[in-house]
Amino acid sequence: MKILMLSWEYPPRVVGGIARVVHDLSHKLVNEGHEVTVVTYRDGNVPYYEDDDGVDVYRVDNFMISSNNFIDWVMQLNFNMIAKVGEIISEKGNFDVIHAHDWLTAYAGKTLKYAYSTPLVSTIHATEAGRNSGIHGDMQRYINDTEWMLTYESSEVIVNSNYMKNELQRLFGLPYEKINVIPNGVNLNLFNDVQKDYDFRRRFAMDNEKIILFIGRLVYEKGIQTLVSAMPKILANYHDSKLIIAGKGGMLDELKAQVNSLGLGNKVYFTGHLASKDVQKMYKCADVSVFPSTYEPFGIVALEAMLSGTPVVVSDIGGLNEIVDHGINGMKSYAGNANSLADSILSLLFDPKLCDTVTQNAKAKVKAEYNWTKIADNTHLAYEKAICETMASRQAKQIAQEEAQKEIKKSNEITNLLSFKKSRQAYA
Numbered sequence: 001m002k003i004l005m006l007s008w009e010y011p012p013r014v015v016g017g018i019a020r021v022v023h024d025l026s027h028k029l030v031n032e033g034h035e036v037t038v039v040t041y042r043d044g045n046v047p048y049y050e051d052d053d054g055v056d057v058y059r060v061d062n063f064m065i066s067s068n069n070f071i072d073w074v075m076q077l078n079f080n081m082i083a084k085v086g087e088i089i090s091e092k093g094n095f096d097v098i099h100a101h102d103w104l105t106a107y108a109g110k111t112l113k114y115a116y117s118t119p120l121v122s123t124i125h126a127t128e129a130g131r132n133s134g135i136h137g138d139m140q141r142y143i144n145d146t147e148w149m150l151t152y153e154s155s156e157v158i159v160n161s162n163y164m165k166n167e168l169q170r171l172f173g174l175p176y177e178k179i180n181v182i183p184n185g186v187n188l189n190l191f192n193d194v195q196k197d198y199d200f201r202r203r204f205a206m207d208n209e210k211i212i213l214f215i216g217r218l219v220y221e222k223g224i225q226t227l228v229s230a231m232p233k234i235l236a237n238y239h240d241s242k243l244i245i246a247g248k249g250g251m252l253d254e255l256k257a258q259v260n261s262l263g264l265g266n267k268v269y270f271t272g273h274l275a276s277k278d279v280q281k282m283y284k285c286a287d288v289s290v291f292p293s294t295y296e297p298f299g300i301v302a303l304e305a306m307l308s309g310t311p312v313v314v315s316d317i318g319g320l321n322e323i324v325d326h327g328i329n330g331m332k333s334y335a336g337n338a339n340s341l342a343d344s345i346l347s348l349l350f351d352p353k354l355c356d357t358v359t360q361n362a363k364a365k366v367k368a369e370y371n372w373t374k375i376a377d378n379t380h381l382a383y384e385k386a387i388c389e390t391m392a393s394r395q396a397k398q399i400a401q402e403e404a405q406k407e408i409k410k411s412n413e414i415t416n417l418l419s420f421k422k423s424r425q426a427y428a
Contacts, residue, residue: 006105010040028376030054106150119386155386160298161319213286218249223292229338283308306362329361
């Protein structure tokens with residue numbers, strides 16, 4: 001197949017989890033013999049075109065016109081994506097399927113679908129209503145409506161968990177059979193040749209301290225505020241522990257203020273953004289990885305932690321709830337409950353045998369269920385369904401048009417016959 005991916009982020013531009021999903025899925029599809037073209041936003045001094053190990057990556061600037069707000073900025077990006085795809089098609093021919101990722105590429109996906117009569121498939125990675133616990137303002141309402149429009153225009157919709165499938169059915173009234181649950185995956189070779197680096201570890205904690213690790217965006221729905229609130233209880237029971245928070249986001253100052261108000265300045269360390277190699281090292285150095293989200297459609301960071309051999313603690317929400325089985329391949333806590341979160345973390349800190357058991361089971365589950373070969377095959381099946389539906393729709397329209405033409409012709413013949421009879425009668 002010739003596949004077009006539309007995404008507002010692609011490495012080295014990484015805003016959230018979409019970049020890694022598009023990158024890994026595209027490469028796996030190429031390895032299986034498909035042609036994949038990615039059109040994305042150009043951030044910084046990266047090249048406008050790149051052959052990324054077989055994936056054709058085209059990057060577009062946004063307009064030089066200053067946008068009034070983020071919505072206008074996204075719309076301008078979509079205009080430039082449409083123009084770039086037009087150039088690519090005029091040079092290389094049409095695509096078999098368009099795959100749009102999230103509402104940020106919705107208008108480009110819809111326009112290209114109609115302009116080139118190409119099936120549209122979309123992946124909804126998260127919803128605006130889910131991120132904000134409802135719709136509370138005009139911008140959120142606009143994004144929510146755009147998400148609905150994208151799912152309506154798509155022949156097939158992909159989500160990464162049953163939780164998200166239920167959410168889309170509830171929010172947008174999508175037919176059950178239109179939604180494909182295909183989980184995100186992780187590169188199974190991610191931690192090959194990555195060993196525990198003690199010199200690297202000493203940059204963040206002393207040798208006697210157990211590292212409790214959070215990696216992700218510093219935003220409310222990731223639940224870092226709950227993890228910070230859990231630290232006093234954790235430290236009261238296990239003094240030699242330290243919380244490492246890796247990532248960047250709008251809550252940084254608020255979280256630092258929370259840490260200082262609790263008197264935890266020497267027991268919480270903010271690393272800021274980490275390069276991918278340092279993230280791999282950090283997982284290997286951690287004693288427990290914690291992902292206490294209040295909203296999480298999937299939770300790819302949990303898969304990375306599980307693959308690294310680090311025991312994980314997650315909240316019982318969204319995709320995380322489906323990935324982790326409590327006490328078997330990780331530990332769960334009640335979402336937003338600092339006391340519950342502290343208990344699950346302490347159970348791992350005090351029980352090395354439990355840690356060994358859950359890490360072994362976690363690795364096995366990741367390799368069996370979240371490998372990109374299986375995910376790419378299921379995605380390809382969704383593409384085939386979309387193409388078949390589009391062809392069937394075209395044939396149905398063609399048949400309907402032919403039947404309509406026949407009826408019109410028949411009606412004209414009857415009208416002409418009646419007219420002829422009336423003429424004869426008038427002549428007689």
